[in-house]
Amino acid sequence: MKDISFRLFFIVTGLFFAGIFMLCSCEDEESFTVDVNSLLSFSCDTVDFDTVLVGIGSSTQRFKVYNKNNKGLIISKVSLASDGHSGFRVNVNGQSGTDFHNMEIYDNDSMFVFVELTAKTQNSDLPVIIEDSLVFTLQSGKIQSVVLTARAQNVNLLKGEIITENRFFDADKPYLIYDSLVVGPEALLELNAGATLMFHSNADLIVRGQLICKGTIDNPVVFRGARTDKMFPYLPYDRLDAQWGGIRIMPESFGNVFESVDIHGGSYGIECSLAGIEYYKLQMHNSKVHNVSADALRMDYCAGRFVNCEFSNAGGNCVTLIGGYNEFAHCTLTQFYPWSADHGSALYFCNVKNDTIYPLEKAEFYNCFITGSGEDEIFGSRIEDDKVAFNCKFTGCAVNTDIEGESNKSYFVDCVAENAENNAFKSNNFICVDNDNYVYDFRLDSLSVARGVGIGHLPDDCVFDKNGVERPTLKPDAGCYQYVTTIHE
Numbered sequence: 001m002k003d004i005s006f007r008l009f010f011i012v013t014g015l016f017f018a019g020i021f022m023l024c025s026c027e028d029e030e031s032f033t034v035d036v037n038s039l040l041s042f043s044c045d046t047v048d049f050d051t052v053l054v055g056i057g058s059s060t061q062r063f064k065v066y067n068k069n070n071k072g073l074i075i076s077k078v079s080l081a082s083d084g085h086s087g088f089r090v091n092v093n094g095q096s097g098t099d100f101h102n103m104e105i106y107d108n109d110s111m112f113v114f115v116e117l118t119a120k121t122q123n124s125d126l127p128v129i130i131e132d133s134l135v136f137t138l139q140s141g142k143i144q145s146v147v148l149t150a151r152a153q154n155v156n157l158l159k160g161e162i163i164t165e166n167r168f169f170d171a172d173k174p175y176l177i178y179d180s181l182v183v184g185p186e187a188l189l190e191l192n193a194g195a196t197l198m199f200h201s202n203a204d205l206i207v208r209g210q211l212i213c214k215g216t217i218d219n220p221v222v223f224r225g226a227r228t229d230k231m232f233p234y235l236p237y238d239r240l241d242a243q244w245g246g247i248r249i250m251p252e253s254f255g256n257v258f259e260s261v262d263i264h265g266g267s268y269g270i271e272c273s274l275a276g277i278e279y280y281k282l283q284m285h286n287s288k289v290h291n292v293s294a295d296a297l298r299m300d301y302c303a304g305r306f307v308n309c310e311f312s313n314a315g316g317n318c319v320t321l322i323g324g325y326n327e328f329a330h331c332t333l334t335q336f337y338p339w340s341a342d343h344g345s346a347l348y349f350c351n352v353k354n355d356t357i358y359p360l361e362k363a364e365f366y367n368c369f370i371t372g373s374g375e376d377e378i379f380g381s382r383i384e385d386d387k388v389a390f391n392c393k394f395t396g397c398a399v400n401t402d403i404e405g406e407s408n409k410s411y412f413v414d415c416v417a418e419n420a421e422n423n424a425f426k427s428n429n430f431i432c433v434d435n436d437n438y439v440y441d442f443r444l445d446s447l448s449v450a451r452g453v454g455i456g457h458l459p460d461d462c463v464f465d466k467n468g469v470e471r472p473t474l475k476p477d478a479g480c481y482q483y484v485t486t487i488h489e
Contacts, residue, residue, distance in 0.1 A: 031072045032072040032104070033069065033071040033072070033140075034138075038069045038140070039138070039142060039144060040065055040066065040073065040105070040138070040144055041065075041067075042064070042065055042144075042146055043064040043065075043066070044063050045146060045147065046146070047061050047115050047146060048150070049061065049117055049148075049149070049151075051152075051228045052150050052152055052153070052228060053119070053153055053176060054119045054120065054122060054152055054153060054155060055118065055120075056118070056155075056176070056226075057117075057118045058118065058119075058229060059116075059227075060116050061116075062112055062113060062114045062115065063113055063115075064110050064112055065110060065111050066109075067105040067108065067110070068108065069107055070108070071107050072106045072107050072109075073105050074102060075102070075104075075105065075136055076101065076102060076138065077099060077136075078092050078099065078100040079099035079100070079135050079137075080099070080133070080134060080135070081132055081135055082132045083099075084098035086117075086130055086132040086148075087118050087120055087130065087152075088115060088132045089115070089116045089117070089118075090114065090116075090134060093111040115134075115148060117150055122152050122153075122154050127152065127153045128151065128152050129149065129152075130151070131147065132148040133147050133148060134146045153173065153174065153228075154173045155173055155176040155198070156169075156173060156174070156175045156176065157176050158175055158178070158181055159178040160178065160179040161177070161181050163181070163183050163187045163209070164184045164186070165186075166190070167188075167190070168189075168191075168192065169189070169191045169197070170195060171192060171193060176200070176226055177197060177205075178200045179203060180205070180206060181197070182206045182208065183207045183209045183211055183253075184208055184209055185208045186209060187208075187209040187210075188209055188211075189207075189209070189211050191213045191215075192214055192221075193221070194215070195222070196221075196222040198226040199223070199225060199244030200225075200226045200244065201225075201243065202244065202245055202267075204244075204245035204248055205245075205246075206250065207248065207249045210254070210256060211247075211253075212256070213258045213261045214260075215258075215260030215261055215262075215286075215287075217260055217286065217466075217468050220260040220287075221260065221261045221262070222261075222263075223262070223264075224244070224263075224265050225237065225240075225243025225265045225266075226243070234437055235438065239291070240265060240438075241265055241266070241292050241315065241339060242265075243266065244265065244267070246263075246268035246269055246270065246271065246294075248270075249270065249271065249272045249273065249281060249282060253275075253281070254275065255281075256281065256283070257283050258282070258283070258284040260286045260287060261288070262290075263289045264288070264290040264292070266293075267293050267294060268293070268295055268298070269294075269295065269296035269297055269298075270282070270289060270296070270298070272302050274300045274302065275300075275301070277302060277325040278303075280303050280305060281299075281303055281304055283306075284304070284306045285308055285461060286309070286480075287466075288310040289311050290311075290313055291313045291314075291440075292315065293315040294314065294316040295314055295318075295319075296313075296317070296318045296319065297318070298316075298317075298319075298320040298322070299319075300322045300323075301324045301359075302324050302325075303324060303326065304327075305326070306326070306327070306328045306329070306331055307328075307330060307331070307461050307462060308331070308462065308464075308465060308466040309480055310331070310480050311332070311334075311346075313337045314343065314344060315340060315343050315344070316343070316344040317344035317345050317347065318334065318335050318345070318346045318372075319346070320344075320348050320349070321348070322349075322353050323353075323359050323360050323361070323389075324358065325362045326364070327366070328364065328365045329367060329459060329461075330366070330367045330478075330479065331365070331368045332368070332370075332479035332480045333347050333369070333371075333372075334370075334430070334442050335371070335372025335373065335374065335377055336372060336373050336440065338435045345372065345374060345376070346377035346400070347370050347377065348379045349363050349392060350381040350382065351381075351383055351388050351389065351390045352382065352383040357383060359389035359390075360382075360389050360390045361389050361391060364392070364395075365392075365393070365395070365397055366395050367395070367453070367455065367479075368398075368399075368479060369398045369450040370394075370397060370398070370399045370400060370401070371399070371418055372400060372426070373427065375400075376400065376402065377399075377401060378399060378401040380392060394412045394415050395413045395415070395455065396414050396415065396478065398418060398450040398478040398479070399412070399415055399418065400417075403415055403417045404417070414455055416449060416450075428445060428447065429444065429445055429447075429449060430442050430444065430445055430448070431443045442479075442481065443467075443483075444479065446483065448477075450477050450478040450479050451483055453475075454471075454477060454478045455475075456475065456476070458471060458476065462476075466480040467481065469481075469484055470482075
């Protein structure tokens with residue numbers, strides 16, 4: 001009797017739990033609905049990659065799929081409308097492919113979708129819009145979709161290129177550079193207006209021959225990093241520094257001319273190696289070097305002339321002069337580097353470095369604006385030997401430094417020192433210094449201390465500012481930008 005009782009107990013108990021399991025299973029099945037009014041929700045209706053370079057895999061973007069209903073949904077099919085021919089790739093809830101079937105999403109649950117793109121060669125030098133969509137077909141028959149879009153840009157791909165004869169780069173499509181680009185000793189590289197050179201991480205432009213850039217105000221020659229995507233929705237990689245190397249002009253190179261050039265986002269800007277001062281190594285007009293992690297411009301005992309140029313936001317110094325012979329007319333040197341508090345100054349010059357003498361034959365600044373976030377943005381150092389040249393002069397400049405000290409008076413002629421008593425101070429001199437979004441516009445604000453500071457008798461190449469605005473004959477603004485009222489209307 002006792003054995004029979006135990007058997008009956010186990011049988012009844014087993015039947016009880018089996019029943020509970022079946023009821024739960026039935027409830028699970030019933031928790032999915034085919035109601036045509038029960039739909040998915042999405043964190044966005046369009047995934048936009050902006051501009052991608054042909055043949056180069058994009059960064060990964062993602063969005064979220066939500067079921068905000070009180071019952072589960074079965075997605076009969078998720079698929080790319082193009083069947084994968086557009087170049088888009090997706091990963092849905094951990095699965096990669098071009099189509100997926102019978103995916104369950106419980107009530108008030110969600111899943112991630114990751115999207116990438118490798119654009120194919122286009123029949124155009126201009127960016128071409130690529131569109132696709134990720135289609136979600138529910139068990140109820142309802143169809144929903146998220147649009148995928150990008151602009152695909154063809155490029156001239158250069159890998160470890162060494163230029164050994166005269167070459168011309170035009171503006172038809174960008175040049176994407178891997179493993180650096182070298183201009184050989186006997187070669188000339190000429191970059192026409194609108195030419196864009198995009199450098200992969202750590203790639204440099206190394207000039208042993210000659211580099212001529214013929215940009216215009218409306219179509220500058222551009223040197224930048226290769227990433228066209230964003231770190232955050234508000235922050236394109238193009239606003240970051242250290243995205244590529246920089247431009248290195250070697251000792252044997254002379255006669256380089258940069259007209260209307262935009263250099264930004266590098267580990268450094270321009271480095272000119274020891275070459276002597278008999279010939280100009282570099283002349284720059286109407287150009288900008290911005291947002292680099294070392295020096296924006298470094299001249300190591302060589303000769304250069306710079307007119308209407310902006311050197312801004314450098315992890316090192318905006319301009320470093322190690323001896324040499326250099327002239328700056330109507331230039332803006334402004335230091336608001338956002339990535340580290342341990343950065344250099346707007347201007348540094350010296351006649352001795354690492355115990356080696358480099359005579360400072362000439363460091364002349366005419367009608368320049370030199371400022372930044374520090375208390376003093378101009379630093380000079382010299383050897384204690386009056387026989388070693390240390391010739392620097394600032395004329396008609398607005399400067400963030402002390403010009404009243406007895407030792408400083410001989411260097412500053414008709415200059416204005418920026419200080420807390422001025423109506424405008426530091427970042428307030430400019431239209432926009434936004435260290436939160438890393439957006440900068442160093443044109444002058446109406447109350448800028450640099451207004452009307454310059455002296456007249458303008459050189460011929462200073463009659464117009466960097467943007468083509470005509471300067472007044474008397475008392476022009478200091479720096480490369482003349483104040484324009486219409487900017488603020």
